[in-house]
Amino acid sequence: MTTNTPGWQPPHCPNPQCQFHQQVSDAWRYKRKGYFTRRYSPKRIQRFTCLECGRNFSTQTFSTTYWQKRPDLMARLFMEIVGSMCNRQMARAKDIAPRTVQHQVSRLGRHCLLFHARQLHQIGPTPEIVVDGFETFEWSQYFPFHHNLAVDPATGYFLYHTESPLRRKGRMTEHQKLRRAELEALLGRPDPQAIRKGMAELLDVATQGAEKIVIRSDDHPAYPRAMKLLTCEIEHRVTPGKKHRDQHNSLWEVNLLDLLIRHSTAAHKRETIAWAKRRQASAEKLAVLQVWRNNIKRRWENGEAVTPAMLRGAVNQVLTVQDILRERIFRTRTELPECWNRYYERGVVTAALPVNLRHELKYAF
Ligand SMILES: [Zn+2]
Incomplete structure (x- = not known):
């Protein structure tokens, strides 16, 4: 209904x-x-x-279409976001302004943040998780960042994500080194503790309700420090990052999610011209992908029609976009973790941009 x-x-x-x-x-x-x-x-x-x-x-x-001039757009845009189309392509396909697409994508992102937060509460604690940093960039390659990801390896359920801005590293030409110095003098350096902080926020939510948990990750030195404040009993299983990443690797489920994100989002394809302009918008799109991955996309393409959300007992059937968008979820009736409240309010700042618009609309929730 x-x-x-x-x-x-x-x-x-x-x-x-x-x-x-x-x-x-x-x-x-x-x-x-x-x-x-x-x-x-x-x-x-x-x-x-x-x-x-x-x-x-x-x-x-x-x-979900409250106060919208074009209530017909949302469901189509939802599938195009996870079908690897960039904002301008979506706008051209529907003959609408790119600005309209930006607003709608952002609103879809907020709906999906609430949808997932509600479902996360419903499925209860996860006994074992796999975490990793998904590397991408915003604005230009001088501003790399991680989307920190947590997955349930038993079902493929995408549990949570946060993000950490990083300093550009790796091989650079002399010119690139100068440019980096220039930008850092102008905009400041990203927080060197960002990975620890982003991972700590991720783990805080992904381990919620668990008394004992197994955390699988690679050997990033910031991860053990990120685990220090957790109150549950932890068994940390480390797999060296250099180890070949195939199905036999114990980090496979999170690598699979990495692949799925790259395959399904225009901004994260290699050598793309559709890269993210704002970390904030990237987190919103990732929230849409998360709800799609858990509820609409099957766990396996062939065989039984089951989704990760079904395997976790949250729903009893494969959902459609219409199911996801059936009803508005009130922010005032749904609790969000601190990091996601920042995403909801569009509080993530892209250093390279002079203006970062926040979400202060009353009716376009
Ligand atoms: Zn009343």
């Missing part, structure tokens, strides 16, 4: 200040209050009034 199915009933008051916003209760009273019409189908939208706080709302208040 979608919000536009006749007979749909609002589950709670949408007003965060109302006592019936958090609590879903039979004591809540509301009444129907006529209709308004709009250009897109269904054209007639049911309105309601909360009899507790007096707030007016409609079926649209509970829809």
Whole structure:
């Protein structure tokens, strides 16, 4: 049932200040209050009034397309993000402004952050995880960063991600070394502790609820330091990063996710011209990929139709984009880890950009 199915009933008051916003209760009273019409189908939208706080709302208040001029775009954009199309290609294919695509992708990202956070809460603790840093860059190759990833090796479930900005390293020409010095004088150097901090944030969430956990990773020196603050009992299994990375490698599940991200996202293909311009936007797209990977994409392409979310008992069928976008998830009713709250509010700053727009819209949640 979608919000536009006749007979749909609002589950709670949408007003965060109302006592019936958090609590879903039979004591809540509301009444129907006529209709308004709009250009897109269904054209007639049911309105309601909360009899507790007096707030007016409609079926649209509970829809993922609330306050959108083009409610038809979201589902298509969702599949194009994980189908390796870049923003401008998506805009051209639909004859819309690139700016519209940016806004919609960002909003999809926020919806997926909430969707995943809710599901993560539902599946409970994971006894064994594999973690790794996925290397990519924002703005130009002078600004590399890691998306830190955590996966459940038993089911392939993509548990969580954070990000760490890095200093450019590796082989450089004399000119490149000078340019790096110039940029660092102007914009400052990235935090040398960023990997430890990003990994600590990742582990804090990925180990939540577990009393005992096995963590598999490569031999990055920052990882043991990132584990210091964890309160659960840890067994850290290290596989040297140089070891051949095939199915027999114990880090295989996270390498597989690395491959899937590179294969499915335009920004992370090798030698692309569609690289990420902002770490913030890259995290939003990764949130969309995460929900797709866990709920829509099968665990194996051939054979039984199961998804990682099914294997973790979160859902009992392969979901569609329509299932994911069925209903708006209220930020005020969903708890987010600190790092993801930063993503939700667009608080990640790209040093090379003079202006970093934050998310402060009231209706385009
Ligand atoms: Zn109310």
